[in-house]
Amino acid sequence: xxxxxxxxxxxxxxxxxxxxxxxxxxxxxxxxxxxxxxxxxxxxxxxxxxxxxxxxxxxxxxxxxxxxxxxxxxxxxxxxxxxxxxxxxxxxxxxxxxxxxxxxxxxxxxxxxxxxxxxxxxxxxxxxxxxxxxxxxxxxxxxxxxxxxxxxxxxxxxxxxxxxxxx
Amino acid sequence: xxxxxxxxxxxxxxxxxxxxxxxxxxxxxxxxxxxxxxxxxxxxxxxxxxxxxxxxxxxxxxxxxxxxxxxxxxxxxxxxxxxxxxxxxxxxxxxxxxxxxxxxxxxxxxxxxxxxxxxxxxxxxxxxxxxxxxxxxxxxxxxxxxxxxxxxxxxxxxxxxxxxxxxxxxxxxxxxxxxxxxxxxxxxxxxxxxxxxxxxxxxxxxxxxxxxxxxxxxxxxxxxxxxxxxxxxxxxxxx
Ligand SMILES: Nc1ncnc2c1ncn2[C@@H]1O[C@H](COP(=O)(O)OP(=O)(O)O)[C@@H](O)[C@H]1O
Ligand SMILES: [Mg+2]
Numbered sequence: 001x002x003x004x005x006x007x008x009x010x011x012x013x014x015x016x017x018x019x020x021x022x023x024x025x026x027x028x029x030x031x032x033x034x035x036x037x038x039x040x041x042x043x044x045x046x047x048x049x050x051x052x053x054x055x056x057x058x059x060x061x062x063x064x065x066x067x068x069x070x071x072x073x074x075x076x077x078x079x080x081x082x083x084x085x086x087x088x089x090x091x092x093x094x095x096x097x098x099x100x101x102x103x104x105x106x107x108x109x110x111x112x113x114x115x116x117x118x119x120x121x122x123x124x125x126x127x128x129x130x131x132x133x134x135x136x137x138x139x140x141x142x143x144x145x146x147x148x149x150x151x152x153x154x155x156x157x158x159x160x161x162x163x164x165x166x167x
Numbered sequence: 168x169x170x171x172x173x174x175x176x177x178x179x180x181x182x183x184x185x186x187x188x189x190x191x192x193x194x195x196x197x198x199x200x201x202x203x204x205x206x207x208x209x210x211x212x213x214x215x216x217x218x219x220x221x222x223x224x225x226x227x228x229x230x231x232x233x234x235x236x237x238x239x240x241x242x243x244x245x246x247x248x249x250x251x252x253x254x255x256x257x258x259x260x261x262x263x264x265x266x267x268x269x270x271x272x273x274x275x276x277x278x279x280x281x282x283x284x285x286x287x288x289x290x291x292x293x294x295x296x297x298x299x300x301x302x303x304x305x306x307x308x309x310x311x312x313x314x315x316x317x318x319x320x321x322x323x324x325x326x327x328x329x330x331x332x333x334x335x336x337x338x339x340x341x342x343x344x345x346x347x348x349x350x351x352x353x354x355x356x357x358x359x360x361x362x363x364x365x366x367x368x369x370x371x372x373x374x375x376x377x378x379x380x381x382x383x384x385x386x387x388x389x390x391x392x393x394x395x396x397x398x399x400x401x402x403x404x405x406x
Contacts, residue, residue: 113388120369120378120390127373128392131352153369164206167382 002095003035003043008052008068008076009099015056017063018044028098047072080105083114086122086152097162109166116159123152168361169195169218169329174227176213187213189384190227197328198359200352202372205381211365212333214381218363219252219331220244231329249277253322253360257334259314261321263307267298270306271320285324292320296350312343319350323360330354332364336371348374 006025010016016024018040025035044066047053052072056065068076080100084093093115100108126145133142176188187210195201203211216222218229220236229236231251236244261270271289275281293302296316306314315335322330332351336344352374355362364375372378380388 116380117388117390120372120380121393123369123373124375124378124390124392127370131349131374134349149370149373156369160206 003039004047005076005079005096005099007040007043007047007066008072008079009102011053011066011068012073012076012103015065015067017059017065019063021066028102029095076103077105077107080111081107081114083111083118086118109163112159112163112166116156116163119152119156119159123149123156126152168197168232169193169363170228170230171214171218172228172230174214174217174229175225176210176217176222177225187384188217188224188227191385193379193386195361195363197361198355199377200355200362200375201364201377201379202375203363203365203379203381204367204369204372205387207367209381210384211381215331215333215363215365218329219254220248249274250325251328253325253327253330255315255318255322255330255332255335257337259311259318259338261306261314261317264305266303266305267293267309267317268302270317271324273321274325288324289320292323295354296320297346310343311338312346315339315343315347316350319347319354323354326358327360329361329363332362334366335364336366336368341370344368344371 003025006028007021009028010021010024018037021044022035022037022040025040029035044053048055048066051069052075053066054069056067059065076099080096084096097108097111099105100111105111126149130142130145130149133145171191171193174188174191174193175186177184177186191214203214205211213222217224217236218231220229220239224237227237231247234247236247239247262273265273268289271292272281272285275285290302293299296319298313298316298320301309301313306317309317315338319335322332330351335351336347339347348371351362351364354360362375364371366372377389377391379386380390
């Protein structure tokens with residue numbers, strides 16, 4: 001899960017100061033990720049350097065505010081629409097989807113469809129491999145792949161369920 | 168070789184006209200194994216029925232091997248079906264009091280007597296689907312998995328160019344389902360039969376070359392196997 005895209009998501013909604021970002025990020029990442037404030041400020045510096053975020057003056061309590069630049073907005077939307085390869089972890093997609101929900105992303109359906117295609121492709125390749133392993137009599141690898149397939153099936157069911165609620 | 172264009176199907180339910188297929192366009196190549204997935208009620212079975220000439224469309228065309236199914240008379244369609252198409256259903260649809268070999272032979276009777284050659288084909292099919300020794304057993308005494316194997320042999324006895332399967336593993340547990348799919352894959356590889364299979368099971372659909380995702384009477388998305396991906400997997404898993 002990425003602090004960078006978490007910050008971009010939060011700033012997509014409105015200007016925030018640093019401490020607010022910390023609280024909101026903790027809630028976006030859920031119980032798993034308590035982020036240390038240092039990490040937030042170094043990420044903010046980097047985002048400002050790359051012109052994805054800019055400073056937006058002070059709030060009434062003299063705290064520094066940050067806002068998203070148009071470039072930052074493009075960067076976030078591009079990231080949301082990039083399907084997550086399954087060789088990495090699917091948590092990455094759940095995080096991405098949570099970010100999309102947070103900003104009421106208009107293209108959520110497209111995100112889900114693209115991710116579904118990635119999962120299905122994965123299933124097709126693994127099924128082919130599984131058949132071959134069975135022919136070769138490699139029982140352990142065959143069972144391993146069956147296990148991965150069961151996870152993929154669950155992910156697909158989840159995507160379908162979300163889609164059915166959008167439709 | 169299967170060309171479906173602007174296929175539309177409406178059913179009259181009471182006074183109400185419901186459009187179940189909303190202008191479907193789909194091309195399936197010769198020898199391709201295609202799976203159709205989608206929520207129940209989205210029109211998958213209706214599409215398969217129309218592709219198999221078991222029902223007629225409200226509008227649109229279905230071409231198989233260059234022949235328009237929707238322009239045939241009912242009699243022409245029946246003959247075409249018998250010669251070119253094989254069907255497998257979720258509930259097997261065997262004749263319960265007939266034996267394994269009688270069920271498999273059933274589609275042949277329409278063309279007259281069983282020749283020696285045809286009998287040989289039947290015995291080979293019984294072997295191929297792994298039912299050797301059971302050829303005289305009555306269908307209603309077989310397990311679900313065995314019945315579906317008989318149904319597959321029956322569907323293949325005429326060497327159809329297209330095999331249409333509607334939830335062929337829907338009533339089976341995973342082990343039996345895998346066995347049925349393995350059989351379909353083997354036949355598909357050996358005879359280059361075109362297979363169109365409706366399924367809600369991603370494990371089953373995974374065997375196909377292309378998966379059509381159906382929703383609400385139309386095609387939502389198509390996912391194809393890509394050559395490069397497989398190589399990547401082999402590398403990962405065989406390392
Ligand atoms: N013969 C029929 N008469 C009236 N309605 C039908 C008939 N066959 C199917 N339907 C309706 O068409 C819709 C699609 O059915 P079907 O093709 O069986 O869906 P699926 O196979 O995807 O579950 C359903 O709403 C079903 O009730
Ligand atoms: Mg159906």
